Amino acid sequence: MGDEKNTTNTSVSGTTASGSISGIRRSSRTASRKPKKDQILPGLGILVLIVISGFALSFISKTLAFFWITGNVFGFVLQKTRFCFTASMRDPYLTGGTNLTKSVLAALAITTLGFTAIKYGAFINGMPIPGQGFVVPVSLATVLGGLIFGIGMVIAGGCASGTLMRVGEGFAMQILSLVFFVAGSLWAAHDYGWWQLNVIMKGKAVFLPDVFGWFGAVTIQLLIIAFLWIAADKWGKRKAEQSH
């Protein structure tokens, strides 16, 4: 998104973002264009390697092979869509753009439905509901942790998935982010016991279907997401009008 929708407020004819003939007159630098390397063969090679590794991993553990595939697919989607959780939280303030915010909200709405389907399916069949171990208490630590993570990801130029994706893309500066991201995670894991005992366990674990019922929980969560979506949409339009 975003690349082709510029024709409304530009007078330059035929502007598409993907390197068309420049409509804006520019004197320099056009000659300095580097020849592009053909990346199709290496790409195919890597694809074959990914598939072979997947099979190799499946002999060790089926779960490992599954993680390998979902990881690769997730990374591919993340890179191709230029999806960025950091930008979705930061750009409404910085640029007034809320397109990414709205995509993240849409993704949350879809996962809400998906997770509910999985959990409810297990529930009515009398099976243990999967993933209940991730229903953890809400406390001040949640708010504080979110704040620290938010500051960190804006400075580092990417959240966890964004940093990993850009390191894979070859953005050298964020290898530094990755090093400290790993260091920070290790430190957090080291101290987690203390936090668990003294802060996190003092909060209350809330599983929404227990409180509102299955239907109520989905409805309420989707309504909140819809409300945020509308707010983001209005904010984006207002910011766009202000700047004109």
Next chain:
Amino acid sequence: MKEVELDCLGEACPVPLVKAQKKLAELEIGDILIVQIDHSCAMKNLPEWARTDGHNVEVEEVGDGEWDVIIEKVK
């Protein structure tokens, strides 16, 4: 009318955006700002901001993972 280049290679998002915003504010109407970036995130939010702000924008991929964002200041 002048043409200004802004080297943001190696800078992570949102630094290129903030630098471009400051630089563009110094320029005259009709001037062209060329922001060189290699951070894929800036390749999205920089053009998006500039278009929302009402300028003429083009993105050119000059190398693998390197882009020129060409902004013509119109107001």
